[in-house]
Amino acid sequence: NAGVMQNPRHLVRRRGQEARLRCSPMKGHSHVYWYRQLPEEGLKFMVYLQKENIIDESGMPKERFSAEFPKEGPSILRIQQVVRGDSAAYFCASSPPGRGSTDTQYFGPGTRLTVL
Amino acid sequence: SQQGEEDPQALSIQEGENATMNCSYKTSINNLQWYRQNSGRGLVHLILIRSNEREKHSGRLRVTLDTSKKSSSLLITASRAADTASYFCATPGAAGNKLTFGGGTRVLVKP
Numbered sequence: 001n002a003g004v005m006q007n008p009r010h011l012v013r014r015r016g017q018e019a020r021l022r023c024s025p026m027k028g029h030s031h032v033y034w035y036r037q038l039p040e041e042g043l044k045f046m047v048y049l050q051k052e053n054i055i056d057e058s059g060m061p062k063e064r065f066s067a068e069f070p071k072e073g074p075s076i077l078r079i080q081q082v083v084r085g086d087s088a089a090y091f092c093a094s095s096p097p098g099r100g101s102t103d104t105q106y107f108g109p110g111t112r113l114t115v116l
Numbered sequence: 117s118q119q120g121e122e123d124p125q126a127l128s129i130q131e132g133e134n135a136t137m138n139c140s141y142k143t144s145i146n147n148l149q150w151y152r153q154n155s156g157r158g159l160v161h162l163i164l165i166r167s168n169e170r171e172k173h174s175g176r177l178r179v180t181l182d183t184s185k186k187s188s189s190l191l192i193t194a195s196r197a198a199d200t201a202s203y204f205c206a207t208p209g210a211a212g213n214k215l216t217f218g219g220g221t222r223v224l225v226k227p
Contacts, residue, residue: 033214033215035215042204043159048213055213056213056214058214059214091158093215104161105161107151107161110158
């Protein structure tokens with residue numbers, strides 16, 4: 001029973017390029033969450049998705065960032081025209097259908113994005 | 117201040133000693149969760165305590181929750197070098213669909 005999978009684990013981009021981060025939730029989980037962690041800080045919520053729906057994107061920057069969770073395939077966090085300030089660890093979490101994050105969220109290993 | 121702030125920010129102890137860290141939050145909650153993060157890794161869920169619970173145990177972990185003071189504590193007993201990590205408390209939002217994390221407590225257990 002694989003846990004939450006994220007790839008790539010490390011991603012290096014130059015300023016202005018696009019970054020695509022992928023997350024496959026645990027089997028049977030239909031809720032996906034993306035968080036961002038800056039060095040020496042806690043995680044900050046970005047977006048919460050269910051299959052084909054964005055439920056809460058209150059933590060997502062208004063520009064350059066987008067997320068999707070299609071009917072088939074992994075959830076994608078996309079950052080266009082990356083800037084140095086986007087350098088961070090991006091974590092995906094999932095939870096089973098039902099009550100959302102009222103209960104435990106299961107985290108992936110993260111993608112560490114470095115923008116040169 | 118943000119929801120879910122940990123105290124202290126860093127803690128250094130000898131193997132075998134107990135480690136205690138605290139978390140304060142601001143709004144009403146259904147539950148409070150503690151996570152561990154080893155350096156450069158993802159988060160591992162440790163324990164969830166619901167708002168109607170005052171204390172919960174899991175192995176060498178003991179968590180308390182005081183809803184009147186809006187605070188929680190995590191105690192690690194008989195610490196081991198492998199307990200070296202950052203520990204975060206997290207609370208679900210009002211809509212119950214996202215977690216708000218504190219800044220974490222970095223624990224160093226010296227062998």
